[in-house]
Amino acid sequence: MKLPEIEQAWQGVEKCRRCAIRSLVLFADLQREDFDHIHLPIEEMELTAGQSLYQSNQQGRYVFTIRQGLIKLTHPLANGHYRVIRLLRQGDLAGIEALNGARYLHHAEALQSTLICRIPIENIESLNSNTPHLYQQLTRRWHQIQQDADTWLAKFAQGGSRQRLAHLLLYLAEAESQPAFFLPGREDIGAMLGITTETASRLIADFRRSGFLHTGNGLASIEQDSLESIIAQG
Amino acid sequence: MKLPEIEQAWQGVEKCRRCAIRSLVLFADLQREDFDHIHLPIEEMELTAGQSLYQSNQQGRYVFTIRQGLIKLTHPLANGHYRVIRLLRQGDLAGIEALNGARYLHHAEALQSTLICRIPIENIESLNSNTPHLYQQLTRRWHQIQQDADTWLAKFAQGGSRQRLAHLLLYLAEAESQPAFFLPGREDIGAMLGITTETASRLIADFRRSGFLHTGNGLASIEQDSLESIIAQG
DNA sequence: CGGATCGTTGACAGGTATCAATGCTGGTGG
DNA sequence: CCACCAGCATTGATACCTGTCAACGATCCG
Numbered sequence: 001m002k003l004p005e006i007e008q009a010w011q012g013v014e015k016c017r018r019c020a021i022r023s024l025v026l027f028a029d030l031q032r033e034d035f036d037h038i039h040l041p042i043e044e045m046e047l048t049a050g051q052s053l054y055q056s057n058q059q060g061r062y063v064f065t066i067r068q069g070l071i072k073l074t075h076p077l078a079n080g081h082y083r084v085i086r087l088l089r090q091g092d093l094a095g096i097e098a099l100n101g102a103r104y105l106h107h108a109e110a111l112q113s114t115l116i117c118r119i120p121i122e123n124i125e126s127l128n129s130n131t132p133h134l135y136q137q138l139t140r141r142w143h144q145i146q147q148d149a150d151t152w153l154a155k156f157a158q159g160g161s162r163q164r165l166a167h168l169l170l171y172l173a174e175a176e177s178q179p180a181f182f183l184p185g186r187e188d189i190g191a192m193l194g195i196t197t198e199t200a201s202r203l204i205a206d207f208r209r210s211g212f213l214h215t216g217n218g219l220a221s222i223e224q225d226s227l228e229s230i231i232a233q234g
Numbered sequence: 235m236k237l238p239e240i241e242q243a244w245q246g247v248e249k250c251r252r253c254a255i256r257s258l259v260l261f262a263d264l265q266r267e268d269f270d271h272i273h274l275p276i277e278e279m280e281l282t283a284g285q286s287l288y289q290s291n292q293q294g295r296y297v298f299t300i301r302q303g304l305i306k307l308t309h310p311l312a313n314g315h316y317r318v319i320r321l322l323r324q325g326d327l328a329g330i331e332a333l334n335g336a337r338y339l340h341h342a343e344a345l346q347s348t349l350i351c352r353i354p355i356e357n358i359e360s361l362n363s364n365t366p367h368l369y370q371q372l373t374r375r376w377h378q379i380q381q382d383a384d385t386w387l388a389k390f391a392q393g394g395s396r397q398r399l400a401h402l403l404l405y406l407a408e409a410e411s412q413p414a415f416f417l418p419g420r421e422d423i424g425a426m427l428g429i430t431t432e433t434a435s436r437l438i439a440d441f442r443r444s445g446f447l448h449t450g451n452g453l454a455s456i457e458q459d460s461l462e463s464i465i466a467q468g
Numbered sequence: 469c470g471g472a473t474c475g476t477t478g479a480c481a482g483g484t485a486t487c488a489a490t491g492c493t494g495g496t497g498g
Numbered sequence: 499c500c501a502c503c504a505g506c507a508t509t510g511a512t513a514c515c516t517g518t519c520a521a522c523g524a525t526c527c528g
Binding site: 202 | 474475476477485
């Protein structure tokens with residue numbers, strides 16, 4: 001794990017160039033020559049469930065891309081609880097606000113085992129001056145964040161809790177190639193929907209009894225049509 | 235209103251250069267020479283209360299800076315109602331998503347009489363290739379949007395409706411130099427907090443009777459300490 | 469086996485949506 | 499000028515939903 005700096009950098013570039021999901025991440029538009037000109041000390045990390053990626057208000061030196069897994073961004077509340085602001089999934093960027101020289105806005109924590117790449121912000125900024133390709137990707141990410149924020153307000157903070165949960169389950173199920181998806185704990189579900197843990201538990205149990213939701217060994221699957229009819233004032 | 239194109243452009247630049255709030259808007263970092271090199275056909279517009287600035291899903295050709303007033307960004311809901319996603323105030327940027335070639339994400343409508351500047355996106359993009367100054371400002375705006383989105387989730391979509399309303403009133407009162415501020419209609423307040431119009435009305439009336447809120451000829455003022463104690467589990 | 473953590477369920481009080489009716493106000497036309 | 503109307507705000511009654519407090523069950527791990 002403690003290789004010479006230059007070696008490490010080279011590994012990062014090599015790995016990044018061959019990364020199977022590179023089209024999803026920040027460097028999708030970079031040409032071969034961009035890579036050759038710049039040493040990118042990109043490091044892979046694996047987070048176990050419950051492990052923190054960064055803390056709110058911490059001075060940011062890295063930006064992270066999620067290669068696989070699920071990260072929650074949370075905001076502490078006055079009563080000791082927390083509110084989940086957003087989830088990050090494959091291809092999403094974490095800590096992008098560090099590019100402004102600003103501190104991280106959230107507490108970031110893995111919900112399940114999660115694979116990420118860590119990129120120092122100084123490298124992003126030097127890439128920015130050398131190629132316009134990166135700006136486009138960054139702008140796209142900002143745009144994505146805005147869109148996600150809208151989704152969370154319009155779907156997860158609006159209407160009755162049954163409808164909110166239906167929205168959340170559909171959201172979790174989408175963007176998975178498999179029909180099964182990771183179902184967060186009741187406390188996290190509550191923190192995403194702005195409801196209590198107990199209500200979240202009651203609703204999950206109810207959905208399961210009604211056959212809208214099936215669970216097994218930590219994974220879940222849904223009856224899409226049923227959930228959509230709940231949202232449509234069912 | 236129908237001057238020759240070149241004349242119009244020059245007016246835009248002149249006005250923009252002398253704008254009293256330029257330090258707040260997009261071109262704060264631009265040097266004199268930047269201005270001289272580029273013709274910016276910036277146009278001022280005044281929106282009356284209730285007037286739309288753009289529609290959701292419309293192809294965006296402009297970005298707007300708010301010089302004075304209040305704009306609501308809304309998202310239609312299935313039941314015919316709408317949800318207010320965010321408010322824009324002096325110095326904020328509207329329609330920034332158009333810079334991606336994307337369509338507008340929201341319906342934007344003036345809550346009160348509002349003064350804006352309209353900037354074609356092609357000019358933003360040509361400025362981007364000539365000076366790095368603009369990028370910084372744009373990034374700052376994206377960052378602001380992310381922060382605002384967090385605020386809305388953590389304050390206006392969390393806890394009881396009394397606490398949400400207290401948060402909203404404090405938010406509306408802040409960033410006003412005067413103690414008095416514009417109080418939106420009950421329907422809009424409901425759409426911001428995710429509650430019904432009736433509940434919003436009841437709470438406003440209650441706050442007024444309790445002396446937390448004072449109103450007169452369309453303007454309002456608050457007792458800051460009282461509202462803060464409501465938020466702190468009062 | 470015991471303890472810790474998480475999920476489930478119950479009882480009840482309080483809050484909110486819903487349906488409905490009644491004030492209030494500014495603008496319009498006679 | 500005044501009567502009227504349309505839109506908004508307020509208020510009431512009630513059923514439903516959710517938070518709260520509390521207990522119990524399930525599962526994992528030492």
